[in-house]
Amino acid sequence: MADIAVCAWAFLAGCAPDSPPQRDLVMEVAAAMGEGFDTPASRGGELYSRYCSVCHGATGRGDGFNAFNLNPKPRNFSDSAFVSHLDTALIRETISRGGSAVGLSSLMPPWRNTLTKRDLDDLVIYVIELSATE
């Protein structure tokens, strides 16, 4: 009798056995790759390590392998007290038009013909992030 009741209940409930939740593996991988991938800061990070790290150092301490050779020394971005007082427009301008355009050293070259507007935006975001992670 009980069996019949269970069956009847199951029938009414659509006879659907509970199926386990299904995983969408490829979408999971895509999501995992997407984290920190192709964000402004990550794009900026790639640009930074390509163009800037040789003087400013991998972590922004101004200690790149070419720093020994430079006078004045490359800016130390890990100094958050200093960076937080900087205007983002000034950082952008320095990268874009070089040190001499903003009254700093000409050892910092202009990158406006190499980097796109978006590259510059992404780099500024990354440089500010560098100071925050210290």
Place this chain on the structure above:
Amino acid sequence: MKTAIYISGVLLLISFLLILQDDFNQQWKQMQHRFDTIDENRFYSADGDAHTVEPGIKQIVVNGLNRVDRCPTCHLGVLDSKYAHAEAPFTTHPGDMLRIHDSKEFGCTACHLGQGYAVTSETAAHEKLEFWNETMLPRELLQAGCGTCHLSEEVPAAPQLTRGRLLIRDKGCNGCHEINSFFEDTPRGPDLEGIGNKVTPAWIYHWLKNPRDYLKNSRMPTFRLRDQEIVSLMEFLMTLNTKDSPPSFIRELPSEEGNEDDGRTLVSESRCISCHAIQGRGGKLAPELERVGDKVREAWLANFLRNVHYYQPEKIMLEYNFTDQNALDIAAYILEEFSEEAYELPDSVAALLPRSESQRKDRIEQGRKLMGKYGCDGCHTIGGNRLSPKVGPKLTNIGSRLESTLEFGKITDVVPTLYNWLYMKIKHPVVFDSTSIMPDFHLTDREAFEITLALLGNREFDYRGEYLVRESERSLYKKPAGAFGELFERYSCISCHSIDKYGGDISTAPLTIEGSKVKYEWLKNYLLNPSAIRPLLAERMPRFRMTEREAALMADYIKKVYVSDDIPGFFEYELTGQSPDVGRRLFMELGCRSCHIVEKTGGYVGPQLDDVGDRLEAGWLFSWLRSPLTYKAETIHPDYGFTEEQAKQLTAYLMTKNRGAR
């Protein structure tokens, strides 16, 4: 009777009204009403009857692709940048893809898939739709869509697709599977003729058991072989020993004849590290040398170094022009330095070795069959021949495979899509069928994802030819001919240098326009005795020990053939009247010395410039300074945006930096 007629009349009327209501309430009509009221359009809808959009179905007809796409019926803001922040489905098309692919010419579903005729969200196949095989590609796999028309390995605007296709080639998938024809069908592993002279049976056993035991990053995948099978393969491979009479044969000599110290010097001078990694440092073109002393026989190695292209018909490694003694010295050094522990057969395997000649013959025959069964010859030819046809199922147009035909075996906890099936199969070949012979390629999640994406992009299509992109820049490359061609092959230049984007990337100097760049005398001397131009790089030109005549011939050909029309020749004449002092001042003001050494001081980021006037052509220097990115997209040399005058001033100064002036 009458009652029946009345009732059916009323029923007819009701159904007619229902149909009318249904038509009035169509999803796309509601969408078009909603579009009028979104933030971006409030201004228009405020006065009541003004519509921002002409009501009706909107479609794009693309004859060349056999498509009629009605997607813009609901995606109303897709072509107008005003709707960049509008709610879905009214948003502007993101990115700038529509600038390269005009929607009037390409429509929507040729890239995104889905059902173009549909005017409801469900039937458009945004999600899986029964009896419709072109479910829209999820955003994550969108680059697969590019693959339908872009029929070349490299698709610049689709980096994931490109990486996937390059992985397919690199892993040698097409050794076992038929895949769409644009994949280069060259064997990925070395030819096996002569392996019997090269290695020991014990090494073969360990290598076949687990290649990663010998080489951490081995490209050879891991097969699931039983010891019995390995012994048969081992017996067969040891019969491939006919490659024993190289043109310059060194008879088998005891190792005392080689001088290890001289060998060490030769290895360092030959820049083996540019291609072979040693203790984790160095190039990735050729296998690591970490334990090569446990693998090869000393006599074979000496003969190999003396006759590289005899043993390696693929000619990836160059001929070094070593003498017999050089070869013996290097072999002695390598066997001593690059070994950990000699390989031995485990007792249980030694017990399986054939005990009689007839048993041995059986094993050899069995080994030959196993070569075909496991598709070994998909990657390794024997004397240039394949023993058997491709063993894997065809993957041509796999992206159009019906999902209903996929076998998921016992797997029920994964969404049964084609992309999940491909991903799982690539990542764990036995996941659906424990008897599968497909080996394990040890792919990372990302690699398996990219290969999946690339395979999804191989689809059936009925598009007109003008939509298909077959050529890539790589296909412009033509192998040089004549005496230069012979030397070019002898020194395997293309393994490190690229020409028209074809070839290796070990050298930072592509040869495409090298003739316009460097001076003849410098080039000839550099070929004879290469010096480090960029001291920071571990990869350097090896010393070829070529003759003066060979160097002159190569330099002459490069100067005449590998040139650019855009770089002016005899540019020195254009510099008359320029004062080097003005250029020098500019050079110092700009801080060029932060990266370049000039007048004995400066940085190491770029090449030192104290003899640049001997090395580079004035026309090249001028063109480079004007626009470095034109000549090398990946350069980190800043583009200062010099005027013609400034570039001339700098060139005039730099051309004074030569030996004559010092």
